Amino acid sequence: MTAFKTLNDLDLELMPRRQRGRLVNSLSGFKSANLIGTADDSGTLNLSIVSSVVHLGSDPALLGMVMRPPVDRERGSHTYWNIRETGCYTINHVPHTHTVQAHQVSARYLEGVSEFDEVGLTPVYRCGFQAPAVEESPVRIGLERVDEWEIPMNQCRFVVGQIRWVEFPETAWAQDGYLDLEALGVAALSSLDGYHTTKKQHRLAYAKPDVYPPESMEDFLSGWQDN
């Protein structure tokens, strides 16, 4: 019998700040690790890492992300202010071969310092798009900011972007539209600092009430082998 720990909202409120941060950041489950590439109007590059990118819709193709409450530009929030200034940014998936470099961009570098140079990642540009992408990333997405909300309880910002272009290795793209992130070596993140590789379990077919429970496992599979 597994012993369960139960915490209520007051337990969470009274917990030391860093311990609470690591716990609550674990509670959404596994996450993506994404590098956000931006430039300011004078061409200074910036790179940051977020774990809050979420799919908002496919038509139009929208991705949202959560950003901390912005402070004055001299004090930080360079990604946020660059997006406000230029209207565009890139989202780049982190491969497990570059998790150390990607994590390091979260260090507090001064304004005017390019995290690309500091950590050793390579900016690449696409078709007149002002924001730099990351060459070492296998999935690179260019977005235009189309909306933004302030979260009233903590002043964080939720930035909505529409995908203007995307690029990825063609070999990883299945005919049905599925992009094989695992074959591309994309890392999964847990809490604030845990990096994981993945192992395929199965792809499951579109669920229908009348094929359950199954006569055979094949009714369920749309791809890969079941473990």
Place this chain on the structure above:
Amino acid sequence: MTAFKTLNDLDLELMPRRQRGRLVNSLSGFKSANLIGTADDSGTLNLSIVSSVVHLGSDPALLGMVMRPPVDRERGSHTYWNIRETGCYTINHVPHTHTVQAHQVSARYLEGVSEFDEVGLTPVYRCGFQAPAVEESPVRIGLERVDEWEIPMNQCRFVVGQIRWVEFPETAWAQDGYLDLEALGVAALSSLDGYHTTKKQHRLAYAKPDVYPPESMEDFLSGWQDN
């Protein structure tokens, strides 16, 4: 030399709907798989699966999730209407031992049918909380709805909940606050239907500008062994 495929917004717009859905759902990276437990005011249970839960803040502890544009209750959107009616819901992590059952709750069951019964998962209740949790889930969270936005471009809803209680096996909780989702067998999701197990790579220490590049890998590690 890897051949990259580039698509722009028009390419995405012209793509067949299902193919585009699978691709764009891949583009946020690895995701969580979460079962949402609710009840209506007459006690009928509902369970749905989402891949859009995102951390919004730790103090107060907030999680957001994206829901499709609500339709009339007779036609569907039972989770959405139950949350509106009762103000509460649970988020339950999917273990890789139960991905088939979890995926099956996305089938279009009629109103009044409990997905718990249909797929074979067990409702559990906590301290007077109206929404049921999932006994087979290793991480169960009770939330109260505190805010909601409509995404103007597609009428989806972004529901914000505050954590009222959470429970998980105590053995998986590290002293620094980190909850070991991998030890709990929590699945990671890709696109709409890909389920993955994970393998630890490393936990990285809080990043500082002056310890990079490192003299040794130990400067970077806060936990586990590096691969």
